[in-house]
Amino acid sequence: MQTILIIGQGLAGTALAWHLWERGVPFLVVDRDEPVTCSKVAAGLITPITGMRLTVSWRYTMFYREALIFYRRCGQRLGQRFFFPRGYVRLLKSEAEMAKWQKRRCDPDMQPFLHPQPPKLDAEVIHSPENGFQQRHAAWLDTPAYLRASRDFFASLDAWVKADVQPADVRDDGTGVEWQGRRFSHVIWAQGWSAEKHPLFSWVPFQSARGTILTVQAEMQGERRILNRSCWLLPRPDGSLRAGSTYEWKFEDANIPDPAQVAQLEANLHSLLKVPAAITAAQTAVRPIIKNQQALMGTHPSHPRVAFLNGLGSKGSLRSPWLARHLIEHLLDAKPLDPELDLQRNGV
Structure with missing residues (x-):
């Protein structure tokens, strides 16, 4: 049974959790629950031109x-x-x-x-x-209300925890991922711009x-x-x-x-x-902006159970539903990633 650990409950992490819930795949969202974050401050504007x-x-x-x-x-x-x-x-x-x-x-x-x-x-x-x-x-998305209501729903399922997760807290032993004694098939880091300090993703050219x-x-x-x-x-x-x-x-x-x-x-x-x-x-x-990229997603080159979704910039409200579904289908169904968004192709 696949079980996914999601680090961060911004727009990206929330969309990931909803797609997993729709598929009946167990997950746990871990978030610092800070009062001011990019996703909570965002106006949620969705405009074509x-x-x-x-x-x-x-x-x-x-x-x-x-x-x-x-x-x-x-x-x-x-x-x-x-x-x-x-x-x-x-x-x-x-x-x-x-x-x-x-x-x-x-x-x-x-x-x-x-x-x-x-x-x-x-x-x-x-x-x-x-x-x-x-x-x-x-259109516009009421991002604070959407994030808050989603958090409460996930918490009611015992699928949301408040914690400040550091990279060293999550252990990948090749057969699975472990955090606080719990085992997961994958971890998805969706923490926004703070990912530039993650040792596994320090090579990603953030320009937030x-x-x-x-x-x-x-x-x-x-x-x-x-x-x-x-x-x-x-x-x-x-x-x-x-x-x-x-x-x-x-x-x-x-x-x-x-x-x-x-x-x-x-x-x-x-x-x-x-x-x-x-x-x-x-x-x-x-x-969270990645230089010369619209967004990036995928798994780490040396840690296939450690995944990443980031760099949505000011387009998180618009793009997170599609991007999250695309990444989940890659992890669970082995569907290929869009070449323009593939972390391993474009992250350096």
């Missing part, structure tokens, strides 16, 4: 289709809604960006995601609302980035779409707003917001909104 280059997110249709079904299924099991399809309005901030968009908008890969109607934003709320476009097939997200109060006159110009703005069902985010490649403390970054984010927010906006909180965490 992204970035300064205005391109379609890598393999978006495939990932979105699976995420939509996966999160709705989780919500039905737990009696709680986590996944919210939303309109997404991208406002262009400069003449150069507008010129770039005039070229990009005709690309065939853009067409499934472009809404035929202009955004029609309230000029009393938004600065320069006319320069932009509206996207389809965007710290990010800050604000919680904001402002009167949006009923606007429920996600907006973006210089920063994104997410209206939540409770009436609060979240705004973000920053990218800091050099940092010391993982969870303490940099005042300069908060100030810049606040300035970007005020360049988007005409109405007063009050910042009520700022949260900071580190995105």
Whole structure:
């Protein structure tokens, strides 16, 4: 009987656990249960056309289709809604960006995601609302609620434990994996950016980035779409707003917001909104990013019972359901890994 030990209950670890539960495979999730982590801070944005280059997110249709079904299924099991399809309005901030968009908008890969109607934003709320476009097939995941409800469900099955697992605590003897006297067929390390300190994965080229997200109060006159110009703005069902985010490649403390970054984010927010906006909180965490990779998964070259899923960056909400299923099928069914995501092919 296969039994899987999962280290870390962020977006990756949670999706792994759900896929194992669906297959009836025993598992144990071990997590530090810290109040501030990348997955808990994440806004959960899922958007097709992204970035300064205005391109379609890598393999978006495939990932979105699976995420939509996966999160709705989780919500039905737990009696709680986590996944919210939303309109997404991208406002262009400069003449150069507008010129770039005039070229990009005709690309065939853009067409499934472009809404035929202009955004029609309230000029009393938004600065320069006319320069932009509206996207389809965007959404957001309430990541704190999803992670918390999943944790409680796994705990009710005696399949979740709070502990700070160090690499030396997990022993691989070639026939199985052992932790605290319990035996497992495999261990999957899904700890986010802290994996760069794991001795078995020190060769993976992490290039993680710290990010800050604000919680904001402002009167949006009923606007429920996600907006973006210089920063994104997410209206939540409770009436609060979240705004973000920053990218800091050099940092010391993982969870303490940099005042300069908060100030810049606040300035970007005020360049988007005409109405007063009050910042009520700022949260900071580190995105796990692997240099030149969308994500990596697989087993260690010398330890086939020791597996890895990491590097989801800011796309964890979108990509974790598909990636987790793909890794589980590799471990349990010997299905080959996608060559672009295979740790052993791309980790050096």
